[in-house]
Amino acid sequence: xxxxxxxxxxxxxxxxxxxxxxxxxxxxxxxxxxxxxxxxxxxxxxxxxxxxxxxxxxxxxxxxxxxxxxxxxxxxxxxxxxxxxxxxxxxxxxxxxxxxxxxxxxxxxxxxxxxxxxxxxxxxxxxx
Numbered sequence: 001x002x003x004x005x006x007x008x009x010x011x012x013x014x015x016x017x018x019x020x021x022x023x024x025x026x027x028x029x030x031x032x033x034x035x036x037x038x039x040x041x042x043x044x045x046x047x048x049x050x051x052x053x054x055x056x057x058x059x060x061x062x063x064x065x066x067x068x069x070x071x072x073x074x075x076x077x078x079x080x081x082x083x084x085x086x087x088x089x090x091x092x093x094x095x096x097x098x099x100x101x102x103x104x105x106x107x108x109x110x111x112x113x114x115x116x117x118x119x120x121x122x123x124x125x126x127x128x
Contacts, residue, residue: 001025001107002106003106005021005105007020007021007103009093011097012094012095013092015046019090020088020089023104026108026110028079028109028110029123030079030106033049033074033106033107034073034103034107037065037067037068037071037072038069039068040100041068044066045066045092045095046066046091046092046093047066048063049087049088049090051080052084057076
């Protein structure tokens with residue numbers, strides 16, 4: 001399943017007071033993450049992705065995704081098997097003139113659980 005959300009970020013939205021949107025998801029394994037920046041962002045719009053209060057992407061806590069006319073996309077293997085079944089997309093905009101809209105997509109594969117098998121083996125079996 002793919003989850004897709006757009007987030008409009010007004011000009012001069014501070015990192016200390018970012019805009020955010022919740023994305024409800026199903027249980028499973030996040031296999032792909034994509035963050036799309038339209039042309040004109042000039043690296044001034046920043047995005048972080050959280051689950052509860054934990055920053056998941058980018059992995060470094062002081063980092064953020066920022067770009068211009070580019071899609072940042074990567075494969076992942078992040079399990080979402082316990083509540084909350086949601087991610088919070090957080091963004092701010094250092095641009096003093098223009099609002100920008102970024103897009104975030106999460107690809108989630110259902111996770112098959114077989115009682116008694118190690119989690120890594122269960123994941124492997126779910127992919128064949």
